[in-house]
Amino acid sequence: MTEASPPIFVTARAGTNIALVKYWGKRDAALNLPAAGSLSLTLADLGSETSVRFVAHTDRDHITFGGREADARFAERVCRFLDLVRQRAGIARFAEVATANTVPTAAGLASSAAGFAALALAASRAAGLRLSPSELSELARRGSGSAARSIFGGFAEMDPGTRSDGSDAVAHGVLDPQAWNVRLCVAITAKGEKAIASTAAMERTARTSPYYRDWLASVPVDLDEARNAVTLRDLARLGAVAERSAMRMHACAMAADPHILYWNPATLAAIATTKALRAGGIPAFFTIDAGPHVKVLCAAADAAKVEAALATTPGVMRVLVLAPGNGAHIVAEQCG
Numbered sequence: 001m002t003e004a005s006p007p008i009f010v011t012a013r014a015g016t017n018i019a020l021v022k023y024w025g026k027r028d029a030a031l032n033l034p035a036a037g038s039l040s041l042t043l044a045d046l047g048s049e050t051s052v053r054f055v056a057h058t059d060r061d062h063i064t065f066g067g068r069e070a071d072a073r074f075a076e077r078v079c080r081f082l083d084l085v086r087q088r089a090g091i092a093r094f095a096e097v098a099t100a101n102t103v104p105t106a107a108g109l110a111s112s113a114a115g116f117a118a119l120a121l122a123a124s125r126a127a128g129l130r131l132s133p134s135e136l137s138e139l140a141r142r143g144s145g146s147a148a149r150s151i152f153g154g155f156a157e158m159d160p161g162t163r164s165d166g167s168d169a170v171a172h173g174v175l176d177p178q179a180w181n182v183r184l185c186v187a188i189t190a191k192g193e194k195a196i197a198s199t200a201a202m203e204r205t206a207r208t209s210p211y212y213r214d215w216l217a218s219v220p221v222d223l224d225e226a227r228n229a230v231t232l233r234d235l236a237r238l239g240a241v242a243e244r245s246a247m248r249m250h251a252c253a254m255a256a257d258p259h260i261l262y263w264n265p266a267t268l269a270a271i272a273t274t275k276a277l278r279a280g281g282i283p284a285f286f287t288i289d290a291g292p293h294v295k296v297l298c299a300a301a302d303a304a305k306v307e308a309a310l311a312t313t314p315g316v317m318r319v320l321v322l323a324p325g326n327g328a329h330i331v332a333e334q335c336g
């Protein structure tokens with residue numbers, strides 16, 4: 001694309017992803033390089049749709065979120081990300097960006113993973129770049145560490161990499177979304193923003209938690225176990241490692257100073273529900289991210305029972321049942 005060429009208007013979609021082996025800690029904050037690997041499931045339906053075009057007639061980036069002007073903090077993050085794309089494409093034009101969650105009613109599930117994966121794809125294409133999935137993953141990572149995984153569908157693994165420029169800190173696909181009929185039941189236990197943003201929480205954990213080194217040492221073992229379990233489609237094995245990884249991540253964060261506690265009473269109640277389901281013969285396994293919601297992995301055939309049990313758990317406001325989804329993809333591309 002030259003500065004004189006007409007703008008290309010690109011719309012991309014990406015699903016959010018939920019880590020089953022958690023990412024918690026950075027080896028380089030500026031480049032957003034993870035200190036350890038992670039493994040996740042990309043979800044259908046719950047995600048972001050983002051449209052981008054670089055235009056000649058404006059002197060700043062215009063960002064809307066859900067049809068309204070984006071708040072200053074979000075807009076600033078998107079502008080910094082667009083700078084990376086401009087730099088790489090060698091263009092100076094500013095952009096018009098319209099982004100929206102594909103499930104607007106999913107209270108408290110704001111997803112930077114889906115948002116930056118969709119933005120990486122839409123913005124790079126609109127800027128005239130044709131990046132490989134691996135290059136897109138590297139770019140998306142600069143927006144949010146977990147976004148690198150949402151470039152891929154189904155189960156994806158993030159490699160921490162060893163290079164200082166971050167070129168090998170990228171995700172790759174482990175199992176296609178159609179290959180294993182599982183569900184993730186998301187129990188929403190609160191409204192609004194999380195207590196502390198993940199970047200700040202990771203930084204504080206790394207600096208002050210006495211368990212941080214041991215946490216990092218435990219991740220490669222969990223990753224090997226989870227990758228094998230996914231390859232074998234062994235739900236009980238994957239579920240056991242997912243629960244262990246989530247508990248260790250939260251224990252490590254809780255031991256920071258001041259402590260970082262994301263849970264509320266409904267979080268604990270939903271954990272108890274998951275264990276009761278299991279005691280009753282239904283293989284169901286929880287994970288919890290940097291927030292109070294509980295995400296329960298199960299077979300598609302058991303999803304209705306898991307949904308019903310979570311929905312009647314005290315404090316659970318709503319349950320979403322989500323299937324594995326595709327990686328980031330283009331939904332529209334036109335001149336104008």
Ligand code: PMV
Nearest residue numbers: 019022023145146198289290
């Ligand atoms: O991508 P970030 O910076 O929002 O961090 C994600 C952190 C967790 O969601 C808690 C874990 C993960 O691996 O996604």
